[in-house]
Each structure stands twice: as C-alpha cells, then as structure tokens.
Amino acid sequence: MFFSIIIPLYNRPQEIDELLNTLVNQTYLQFEVLVIEDGSTNDAKSIVDSYADQLDIKYFFKENAGQGFARNFGFERARGDYFVIFDSDCLIPADYLETVKNYLYEHHLDAYGGPDAAHESFTAIQKAISYAMTSPFTTGGIRGNKKHVGQFHPRSFNMGVSRQAWEKVGGFILTRLGEDIEYSIRIQENGFKIGLIPEAKVYHKRRTSFAQFYKQLHFFGRARINIYKHFPKELKLIHFFPAFATLGMIGTLAMNIIYPPLAYILDFLVIMYFMLIFFHSWSVNKSLKVAFLSIISSFIQLTAYGLGFMQDFVKRVIFATN
Structure with a gap:
C-alpha cells in the first residue's frame, strides 16, 4: 500500500518544517509527500527542498485558490493508493502510517478520518483549545470519537481518500467553509465506505491565541x-x-x-x-x-x-x- 501525503500550505513555513520533521520518523516508508504552496507570499520552498534527501517529496507552487482546490491540485499529481491529507499545523506520530495501513488491510475503508490530540510540547493555550475541540462537554466528542453521533465525517486535518473513490467522485467542490464535510458526504452518497480509525491520531496545534481561535470557530459555525x-x-x-x-x-x-x-x-x-x-x-x-x-x-x-x-x-x- 502506497500513500500520497498531500499538504496545502499558505504562509506557514515554520509549520511545514515541524510537520515534515515528524514524517521523517515514520516507521512505514511506502509514501510520498506533496506540498502545495497556495499562492503564499512567504513560501517554504527552501525548507521543503532541505528534506529532499530524507523524504520522497515534491513541492508545487500555484495561484491562491484556497485549501480545498490546493488538495485537488495534489490529488491530480499523486501516485498513491490512498491520498492522506494533513493540515500544515499538525505533528504526525511515528507509527501513523503503519497504524493506518494495518487497519485498512483488516477493515477496508474508501475514506477515513482520525482524531486529534494535544502534544506535550504544545503551549497551555493550545492544550486548552485542543480540549475545547475534543471534550464531550463542548463538541460532544464528535470530532474523532468512537461513539460519535450519526455518520462519521472525516475532517481535513487528518483524512484519507482511496484513489478509487477520488477517480469516481472527484475532488473538493468547495475550497473552504465546510469543504471536508461536503466531500465526505459526497463520497458516501456514491456508495463508498467511510469510517474512523481511532488510533490514527495526529497532534493538531490549531490556533496559538484565543483571538485566532474565536475567528476560526466563528468560521466553523458559518460552515455548518x-x-x-x-x-x-x-x-x-x-x-x-x-x-x-x-x-x-x-x-x-x-x-x-x-x-x-x-x-x-x-x-x-x-x-x-x-x-x-x-x-x-x-x-x-x-x-x-x-x-x-x-x-x-x-x-x-x-x-x-x-x-x-x-x-x-x-x-x-x-x-x-x-
């Protein structure tokens, strides 16, 4: 099983450096990385190039069109059996791809999602934000919980799509404002199987201040x-x-x-x-x-x-x- 990891990027060179550093340590090595720079004014090409001797990695620069369409750009150039989507502000555990590969061999899914958690290196504010986004007393634990309510919809910070699903359904038709939920619903409506891989977690940094967090969650409310x-x-x-x-x-x-x-x-x-x-x-x-x-x-x-x-x-x- 070969994975294509697709990462849209917009003016966040430090984040992509930290993310790529975690991908170097993956225990399962059958993967490539595609970084799609979405019209950034502060690009990360030199940082991505510095990983060329450690990862099978490609860097692309395109005009700004939003994260959904940046992922589509990556899909069209990927070689993998599965396309794995990460946000640039994630850190990936070393056994992530091994965990996903083993799960997919035992329980076939055409699209999957995984939970997020707070890393020990996160600031106190980041840990508090992570708690608010995963607590049963706020979101109801629906973002990556085994006992989620209704059909599980993968979120694009930690999401995988099979090549077969993409070839039939296509990519994102929204670039923002709930684009991941819309995409997973469309995948399901085309008869493909979607599920949660509970152990396939990532460490999602989200926002570093409460002001940024407010802006993001206001946007999420509108996206619904x-x-x-x-x-x-x-x-x-x-x-x-x-x-x-x-x-x-x-x-x-x-x-x-x-x-x-x-x-x-x-x-x-x-x-x-x-x-x-x-x-x-x-x-x-x-x-x-x-x-x-x-x-x-x-x-x-x-x-x-x-x-x-x-x-x-x-x-x-x-x-x-x-």
Missing part, C-alpha cells in the same frame, strides 16, 4: 450552514447546541438585570457547567493552568461557533440570501 445549503438532511439537533448555549448565556446576563431571583438559578447552572469543564480538563491534562484556560477556550468554542451559526442561519436560511 454552508453544508446545510448543499445537504439539508445533514443539519442535526446537536449542531444547534452552541447556538442554544450562546443564547442561554446571553439570556442569563439579561435575567440578572430583569429578574434577579430567576437569574440566581441560571447563574448556578452556568457556574456548574464550567466547573464541570474545569475538573474534567484537570483530570485529562493534569494541569491547573490548562484547566483554567479550558474554561475560556470552551466559552469561546461555544459562543464563537454559536454566533457564526446564528449569523448565517438568519442570513441564508431565514432570509434565503447568499
């Missing part, structure tokens, strides 16, 4: 409505949870002014919720600092996603504008 516009049946009740939570917190603040006696009950529930997050994060990360920051990151995860979701729900669903 974009998926709905293509596939209405894919909008589930669980996707409304951040919006409901956001409205609940806004209502709680308002109630403190309008009717304080009722606000005491609501305040207690909000405090208990975030205390639950604090103690759960503490048990997971073994760090009081990360546990405290997890309260902030979880608040941002819920409200940023919720506000982005409500913004485009009102605009594109209620008022039916583009």
